[in-house]
Amino acid sequence: MRAPLHEYDLQPLDLRLLNDFQHDFPLDPRPFRRIAARLGIDEAEVLERLRRLQASGHISRVGAVLRARRVGMSTLAAMRVPEERLEEVAAIVNAIPEVNHNYEREHAFNLWFVVTARSAARLAEVIALIEAHTGLSVCSMPMEEDFHIDLGFQIHG
Amino acid sequence: MLDEREQRLVAGFQNGFPLVERPFEAIGQAIGLDEADVLDGLRMLKEKEIIKRIGVVVHHHELGYHANAMVVWDVPDARTREIGERIRATGLVSLCYLRRRCPPHWPYNLYCMIHGRDREETAQRAELITQGCDMQSCAREILFSRRRFKQCGARYF
Numbered sequence: 001m002r003a004p005l006h007e008y009d010l011q012p013l014d015l016r017l018l019n020d021f022q023h024d025f026p027l028d029p030r031p032f033r034r035i036a037a038r039l040g041i042d043e044a045e046v047l048e049r050l051r052r053l054q055a056s057g058h059i060s061r062v063g064a065v066l067r068a069r070r071v072g073m074s075t076l077a078a079m080r081v082p083e084e085r086l087e088e089v090a091a092i093v094n095a096i097p098e099v100n101h102n103y104e105r106e107h108a109f110n111l112w113f114v115v116t117a118r119s120a121a122r123l124a125e126v127i128a129l130i131e132a133h134t135g136l137s138v139c140s141m142p143m144e145e146d147f148h149i150d151l152g153f154q155i156h157g
Numbered sequence: 158m159l160d161e162r163e164q165r166l167v168a169g170f171q172n173g174f175p176l177v178e179r180p181f182e183a184i185g186q187a188i189g190l191d192e193a194d195v196l197d198g199l200r201m202l203k204e205k206e207i208i209k210r211i212g213v214v215v216h217h218h219e220l221g222y223h224a225n226a227m228v229v230w231d232v233p234d235a236r237t238r239e240i241g242e243r244i245r246a247t248g249l250v251s252l253c254y255l256r257r258r259c260p261p262h263w264p265y266n267l268y269c270m271i272h273g274r275d276r277e278e279t280a281q282r283a284e285l286i287t288q289g290c291d292m293q294s295c296a297r298e299i300l301f302s303r304r305r306f307k308q309c310g311a312r313y314f
Contacts, residue, residue, distance in 0.1 A: 101182075
């Protein structure tokens with residue numbers, strides 16, 4: 001087992017994998033071979049490095065980012081959770097498969113999460129479930145417009 | 158909304174592509190499609206703009222963006238489009254959404270995610286956006302992220 005990667009030991013090739021392939025992933029039967037050719041390394045090394053970057057938490061995944069509103073229903077939800085219950089409530093929220101982001105933020109509304117479901121009915125069901133399981137109310141702010149900014153990130157070593 | 162075949166495809170790749178030589182073949186096997194069908198399906202979803210982008214999805218925090226904030230404004234409904242366009246043009250934010258307000262607790266309708274290396278940089282960017290897009294008269298708040306309890310791709314099906 002290799003030690004987990006940290007910011008300071010990302011190698012130039014890791015940085016290129018992180019920076020240069022956030023868009024336009026090759027839709028080819030052997031996409032990692034195409035990436036390898038661009039980097040001048042072999043396919044196995046690309047896969048190995050991506051696996052390490054995923055294991056170390058630098059990469060969430062390699063895949064497609066969807067426009068939530070085109071696929072199902074999505075909302076941003078916020079709760080005011082008493083400090084001493086925050087971890088317990090966060091765990092209840094996390095356990096729901098329809099929740100894909102869940103953050104603590106510095107505010108009276110201190111727990112913020114995104115719920116995405118196949119239908120408006122299911123979305124309402126999930127919110128009601130969270131309220132029932134936690135005894136706290138949930139503020140729901142459904143998306144009305146996405147200004148479609150998606151810059152990706154420039155990462156420096 | 159998606160048809161049955163599109164739903165099947167999204168279900169196949171929503172957790173990310175497997176890091177193997179032929180990821181689209183592997184996805185196809187799981188959902189009963191050929192590799193070529195999966196590739197065509199992805200191209201089609203991209204074409205229809207249901208897929209925003211395909212590639213490496215990074216975790217900001219692990220990459221040195223430690224001061225991430227959600228910045229919210231209460232923007233007059235008549236100005237939302239104009240402001241959205243101007244924010245996009247600043248190049249300072251990674252996501253920008255309009256959401257339904259949740260009165261009386263939550264009067265804000267415009268949301269930006271700002272990722273910075275420290276709080277000062279993030280707060281400065283929020284201020285630049287406020288000034289640059291003529292939002293000085295709009296109520297606003299900056300909510301720094303504390304703990305991330307969950308971040309994964311949306312699971313719809």
